[in-house]
Amino acid sequence: MLDRTGRKNQITIMNLNEFNKLGKEEAASLLKTCCGSSAWVTALMKHFPFSSEAELISVAEASWYAQCTEADWLEAFSHHPKIGDVKSLAEKFASTSHLAGNEQSRVNEATQDVLEQLAAGNQQYEKQNGFIFIICATGKPAAEMLRLLGERLQNSRDEELHIALGEQHKITIIRLKKILDTASWQHLKQSQITTHVLDTTLGKPGKDICIRMKRNVKGGWQTMAQGITNADGRIPDLLPPSRIIPAGNYQMVFDTGKYFNDNQTKGFYPQVCIEFTVTDNSHYHVPLLINPYGYSTYRGS
DSSP states (O other), rough: OOOOTTTTSSSOOOHHHHHHHHHHHHHHHHHHOOOHHHHHHHHHHOOOSSOOHHHHHHHHHHHIIIIIHHHHHHHHHTTTTOOOOHHHHHHGGGGGHHHHHHHHHGGSSSHHHHHHHHHHHHHHHHHHHHHHHOOOOOOOOOHHHHHHHHHHHSOOOHHHHHHHHHHHHHHHHHHHHHHHHTOTTTTOOOOOOOEEEEEETTEEESSSSSEEEEEETTTTEEEEEEEEEOOTTBBBSSSSSSSSOOOEEEEEEEEEHOOOOHTTTTOSOOOOEEEEEOSSSSSEEOOOEEEETEEEEEBBO
């Protein structure tokens, strides 16, 4: 595949109309670089050519969540390099290295110690779950990924499988946008669920707080998404863009105990759990105002 400069193995930049004019084999090959599941690619190609970018994203999501099986999900996961594994980026994953390399670019800023911890953590994770640690690494520093890896090692395999589904779908959308760089993506909405933590004692954002979003499964709460608040106290991508979750009750659990410990503050709440109800496909913003001895929340905008 040549890009517009005539170079091989680069991101092919085009709009949707140009993509629709490709041969089916070439189009399927490009889709495979976005998500390594053969079943997912086959499902999408049944709708090729696509009438709009919105249809492409809608079919991509429905195929991934509703039609693919665990075997298909695991196949997609196997096409990712392990976080921090530079050798596999260069060798095993050469066909997508132009995509994955950029996604993991901030890993290259990490110290050797952090990289070694990431490698060790990935080995433990794979042994524990039977698949590699999947995270949408775009924009995340290595230290944050290492923190999330440690947090997610505490989850059950079923929880991790569902978290990884969301992370893979985020990656898929990012790669589709890279390939169809001149397409129109204005229809893509932000994560349906967002949050913002403010430390009212300091008057500053609550950064580096681990947050778990949970769903109710057979009467028990199961983690379905997980993230770390950024320097603004936010997690803007808790769910994939335009992903609409079913109506029902959900929880957001904030690890406030570690936050206060890290800031040398004696806090009263080891964690804050907010349960809320999703009733429709609108945006839900669930902020948390926290201090060592109190907290409040509301539905924001």
